[in-house]
Amino acid sequence: MLCHIAGTAIIKIMIEINNVSKRFGAKTILEDVSLIISDGEKISITGQTGCGKSTLLNIISGLDSPDSGTVKIDNEYISNLAQNQRAKIRADKIGFVFQSFYLQRHLTVLENVKIPSFVNKKCSEIEYDKRARLLLELVGLRDRVDSMPYILSGGEMQRVAIARALVNLPKYIFADEPTGNLDRNAAQAVINLLLELQSRFGCTLIIVTHDPAIAGQMSRHISMAEGRLTDEN
Amino acid sequence: MRIKHAFILAKTKFRIRRVRLFIGIITSGLLFGLTAALISMMFNLKNGIKPYLDYGINNKYLVEARNMQFSIMSNNDLLMKRALEIYEQNKKNGLYSDEEIIFEYPIEKYTDGTSDIKMGTKASTAAIIEAAMTQNNYNLEDAEKLSEQAGAKDLNHYSATLRPSNGGALTSISTDGEEELKTIINSNLNDIVLPRFSNPVLAIKDSLYSLYLDAGVNVDDSEIPVIIDETLWRKVGQKTIQFCYRDAKAVAYIKAALKGEEGIVLPSETCMHPNNIEGFAKLITFRVVGVFPNRVFSDTHSNISDLIRSIASSGLPEGVIIPYERITDKQKELVKEFFTAEKDLNSYMYNKDTFIFEFNTANQAKEFLDNYNCDSVICQIDKPFVLTESSNSAILVSDIFDKTKMIISFVLIVVTFLCAIILMTTIGRILSDSRTENAIFTAIGYTKGNILQIYLVYTLIYSFSVGVLTGIIGIAIPFLAQLIAGDKISSVMNGLFHTPSTYSMDIGSPTIFVPIVIAGIILVSTICATLVIVLKANHDTIKELRRIN
Numbered sequence: 001m002l003c004h005i006a007g008t009a010i011i012k013i014m015i016e017i018n019n020v021s022k023r024f025g026a027k028t029i030l031e032d033v034s035l036i037i038s039d040g041e042k043i044s045i046t047g048q049t050g051c052g053k054s055t056l057l058n059i060i061s062g063l064d065s066p067d068s069g070t071v072k073i074d075n076e077y078i079s080n081l082a083q084n085q086r087a088k089i090r091a092d093k094i095g096f097v098f099q100s101f102y103l104q105r106h107l108t109v110l111e112n113v114k115i116p117s118f119v120n121k122k123c124s125e126i127e128y129d130k131r132a133r134l135l136l137e138l139v140g141l142r143d144r145v146d147s148m149p150y151i152l153s154g155g156e157m158q159r160v161a162i163a164r165a166l167v168n169l170p171k172y173i174f175a176d177e178p179t180g181n182l183d184r185n186a187a188q189a190v191i192n193l194l195l196e197l198q199s200r201f202g203c204t205l206i207i208v209t210h211d212p213a214i215a216g217q218m219s220r221h222i223s224m225a226e227g228r229l230t231d232e233n
Numbered sequence: 234m235r236i237k238h239a240f241i242l243a244k245t246k247f248r249i250r251r252v253r254l255f256i257g258i259i260t261s262g263l264l265f266g267l268t269a270a271l272i273s274m275m276f277n278l279k280n281g282i283k284p285y286l287d288y289g290i291n292n293k294y295l296v297e298a299r300n301m302q303f304s305i306m307s308n309n310d311l312l313m314k315r316a317l318e319i320y321e322q323n324k325k326n327g328l329y330s331d332e333e334i335i336f337e338y339p340i341e342k343y344t345d346g347t348s349d350i351k352m353g354t355k356a357s358t359a360a361i362i363e364a365a366m367t368q369n370n371y372n373l374e375d376a377e378k379l380s381e382q383a384g385a386k387d388l389n390h391y392s393a394t395l396r397p398s399n400g401g402a403l404t405s406i407s408t409d410g411e412e413e414l415k416t417i418i419n420s421n422l423n424d425i426v427l428p429r430f431s432n433p434v435l436a437i438k439d440s441l442y443s444l445y446l447d448a449g450v451n452v453d454d455s456e457i458p459v460i461i462d463e464t465l466w467r468k469v470g471q472k473t474i475q476f477c478y479r480d481a482k483a484v485a486y487i488k489a490a491l492k493g494e495e496g497i498v499l500p501s502e503t504c505m506h507p508n509n510i511e512g513f514a515k516l517i518t519f520r521v522v523g524v525f526p527n528r529v530f531s532d533t534h535s536n537i538s539d540l541i542r543s544i545a546s547s548g549l550p551e552g553v554i555i556p557y558e559r560i561t562d563k564q565k566e567l568v569k570e571f572f573t574a575e576k577d578l579n580s581y582m583y584n585k586d587t588f589i590f591e592f593n594t595a596n597q598a599k600e601f602l603d604n605y606n607c608d609s610v611i612c613q614i615d616k617p618f619v620l621t622e623s624s625n626s627a628i629l630v631s632d633i634f635d636k637t638k639m640i641i642s643f644v645l646i647v648v649t650f651l652c653a654i655i656l657m658t659t660i661g662r663i664l665s666d667s668r669t670e671n672a673i674f675t676a677i678g679y680t681k682g683n684i685l686q687i688y689l690v691y692t693l694i695y696s697f698s699v700g701v702l703t704g705i706i707g708i709a710i711p712f713l714a715q716l717i718a719g720d721k722i723s724s725v726m727n728g729l730f731h732t733p734s735t736y737s738m739d740i741g742s743p744t745i746f747v748p749i750v751i752a753g754i755i756l757v758s759t760i761c762a763t764l765v766i767v768l769k770a771n772h773d774t775i776k777e778l779r780r781i782n
Contacts, residue, residue, distance in 0.1 A: 063676060084680045091678025102673045106245040116677045118238035125235075168678075 012039040014171065014204060015060060020069035022055055022227075029055045030066070031227040039171075042198060042205045044215035047224035053208045056224070057174050060206075061094050062086030074171070091120050095165030095203075097194075099177035101157040103149040103164075109136065110145045113163045120168045128167065135163035138200075139193055155186030162193060166201065173198065175207045179214060191217060234683045236690065243690040249666050250659065254695070257659045261652040261699040261754075266706025268648050269750040272641055273711045277740040279634055284736060285726055652754070653761045656695065660688065660765045672777035688766045689759065696758035700751035707747040715741025 015037035022030040029052045037043060045053045058064040060071055062078040063086075071079045073093065078086055090096075095116070103112045110132055117128035136145055139159040149157055158178060165173055175194060179187035191207075191214050198205040207218060215221050223231040247254065664671075671684055723737040 061676070084682070087675065087678050087680040087683075089678075090676065094678070096673075096676045098673065098676075102669070104242075104245055104670075106248045107241065111241060115242070115674075118234050118242070119679050119683050164677075 014039045014074060016070075016072040017056075017060065018070045018072075020056075020059060020066040020071060022052070022059060022064070022067050028227050030059070033069070033227070033229055035222070035229065037204060037206070040198075040202055040204055041220055042195065042218040043207070043220045043222060044218035045206065045208045045222045045224060046210065046212065046215045047230075049210075051224045052227040053224055054176055057176055057206065057208055061090055061096070061174055063090075087119075091116060091168060092122070093171045095168065095170040095173045097158070097161050097165045097173065097175035097178045099180035101149075101154075101161045101181075103157055103160055105148070105150055108146050108148060109141060109152070109160050112149060112160055113167055115167075116164060117167050122168070131169075132163065132167055135166055136160070138197065139163045153186070154182050155189055158182060158186070158190050159193060162190070162197065166197060166203075169201065170203060172204045172206065175205065177208055177210065179209065179211065187211070187214070234679075234686055239683075239686045239690040240694075242687045243694060246663055246667070246687070246691045247694070249663050253659055253662065257655045258695065258698045258702065261655055262702025263706065264648040264652060265699060265703040265750055265754055267710065268641070268645055269703055269707030269747050270710035270714075271644070272746040272750065273707060273742075273744040274714060274740045275634070275637055275641065276744045276746055277711065277742055278738070281738045281740065282726070285732055285738075649753070649757055652699070653757060656692070656758055657761050657765045659695075660692065660762050661769055663691075664688070664766065664769050668777050685763070685766050688762060692758050692762035693755065696755045699758070700754050703751055703754060704747055707750065708743045711743070712741045715739060 015035075017033060017035040017037075020030055020033045021028070033052075033056060035056075045056065047053050055064065059066050059079070060073070062071075062073075062081065065079050069079075070077055073089065076089070078089060081089070104115065107115075110129075113132040113136060114128055117123075117125075117132070120128075123131070133142075133145060136142055139162055141156060141159055141163070144152065144156065144160075149160065152160065158181075162178075165175075173194070178194065179190055182190060194205060194207070195217065197203075205218070207214065209215055221231075222229055674684055675681075719737075719739065719741065722740060724734075726732065726738050727734055727736055
């Protein structure tokens with residue numbers, strides 16, 4: 001594994017994006033993007049709508065393939081892998097949080113949290129059940145285990161979605177506008193929760209957001225415009 | 234992914250398009266259920282009918298073979314006159330034996346203006362054939378030319394047909410009866426309304442008659458053995474039919490039909506005419522020795538008067554069925570020879586009459602019919618026999634089953650096709666409605682196979698529901714049919730096959746076909762669903778994720 005020395009600390013490079021470009025038809029979405037993401041980082045990606053933030057996230061997660069360039073996750077070139085292998089990497093290593101939660105309306109909160117574990121055979125079913133219950137406790141929904149999602153508030157639903165993203169204990173959490181559908185208080189609560197869980201589980205958090213306030217709470221901030229990384233601090 | 238998990242996710246799909254789903258399950262279940270019920274009932278019927286087919290004197294598949302006696306019925310005067318000339322000449326030259334009766338019909342004039350000469354006897358038939366043959370290989374075209382030469386104006390009035398003697402020539406009437414017959418026919422001909430191409434009196438054939446006597450069918454001397462059609466059988470509902478006749482012509486007809494030989498004596502018992510008409514009246518009793526299905530004879534007689542007319546025509550000789558095992562060995566040899574002769578079939582044509590052939594299966598009988606039957610107006614030398622199905626309804630029943638099988642197969646295909654369409658459109662809709670959900674599943678690590686699994690489990694639940702409904706209907710309908718109409722069906726069967734009331738038909742038992750249909754439903758549904766999913770679930774995850782963000 002490549003190591004990057006910063007000061008005295010040895011930081012593992014977990015995701016390495018090299019000269020990635022992507023076009024949809026005549027439109028260039030990503031142009032020559034290179035980025036290195038290390039273990040345990042909290043990164044925000046901001047930019048105007050259509051600047052390529054989500055596409056970048058899709059390419060990193062292997063949902064989409066770059067037209068040129070490479071993406072390496074845990075020393076493995078994900079862009080070279082077959083669809084099923086990429087799906088397995090997503091199931092094992094990546095937890096997704098979406099803007100609109102996308103919970104299964106007709107499944108209980110607990111069942112919703114366990115959905116990613118259905119395709120992950122690392123632990124037993126009992127183990128996943130325990131973990132799902134623990135996560136729901138951590139997100140403050142212990143009493144809602146058997147509730148149906150449609151009776152929950154927006155903030156509660158996003159918390160269920162976060163628990164769902166963590167059920168396979170992923171190394172990476174990709175959150176695409178996780179607070180886009182929430183009011184300010186609920187949004188902040190969700191961010192606090194994400195940061196707390198990131199810290200507790202030691203995973204890498206990448207948040208795509210419009211909100212500078214949220215972006216400001218991350219340890220690293222990347223701006224994008226017209227498919228390029230414009231600023232990083 | 235475990236089936237249990239796929240089941241949890243598949244269950245959620247049943248919340249989508251619920252009305253369509255409900256209609257799909259109910260419609261498919263009903264259609265398949267009715268089809269399964271139909272198949273079950275047919276299967277039960279097919280199995281249940283075997284004892285009926287094996288019952289009684291008609292317990293075998295019989296084919297009646299009738300010798301082809303050529304005759305020509307023609308309104309081509311020129312040809313017929315030529316035939317008469319040949320016939321007279323042959324007669325003068327002593328070509329016909331003395332025992333052969335010469336019996337000539339006069340030229341009849343029909344109401345449409347056409348004329349006809351009918352000549353009985355093998356000799357006259359031979360003369361007509363010879364006439365036809367000697368005139369430049371006579372055929373229809375030649376006949377028309379000849380007619381034209383003779384000054385006929387309208388060619389359409391001239392035609393000649395060479396046909397088997399279905400209601401054709403008289404054969405070997407004994408000299409004792411000849412004068413009487415001639416007198417009756419000649420004196421009464423003008424009063425008789427003749428249907429075209431039928432003879433007023435035909436004698437029973439010697440060979441058949443003797444076969445019948447040898448067969449030892451239990452008939453009183455005072456009774457006349459007959460077989461009758463089903464319609465009449467149901468009407469009379471008994472095994473003897475009595476007929477009160479009152480005029481000499483009827484007596485003569487019947488005597489001629491029965492040939493007045495020893496063993497059959499017409500009864501002398503008098504009876505009262507139903508309308509109290511004065512005059513000579515005698516009672517005659519017919520003993521029913523067989524029943525033939527209506528289909529076999531197109532001109533069925535549905536009342537006793539018709540029956541009498543039938544007996545006094547060519548219907549009777551062909552109608553008597555003799556169980557094959559009762560035919561003497563010598564006659565069996567004769568029968569064999571009749572059908573296996575390779576050399577000179579013509580010699581057989583003019584010497585043998587009607588035989589009954591027995592087969593163990595309907596297929597054997599059918600094959601025999603196919604191979605030897607003369608199925609056209611002009612019979613070929615290698616198919617010289619007029620063969621008809623005989624016996625009880627065995628061949629008819631077998632035919633019905635074959636046709637029903639075809640119909641059911643067709644219905645099954647149509648129903649399967651319809652239900653497949655319903656299922657495929659339902660799944661297609663659900664897939665369209667679940668695009669976002671599938672994209673999310675893909676994002677969180679589900680492979681295409683995992684997603685396919687969810688829909689396959691959905692399909693299994695769907696087809697299982699259809700299967701349950703099919704099972705219920707497929708079992709309930711035959712059961713109810715048996716409950717409601719079982720006795721009636723048994724009674725009809727007993728009437729049709731003349732079986733005792735202890736024979737019963739059960740169409741209501743569940744059969745193996747219900748689970749087979751259900752298994753078929755599940756298999757076809759799975760194939761159809763996979764097809765739709767593979768074709769339609771190839772969704773663009775990225776496009777969908779971009780759309781929802």
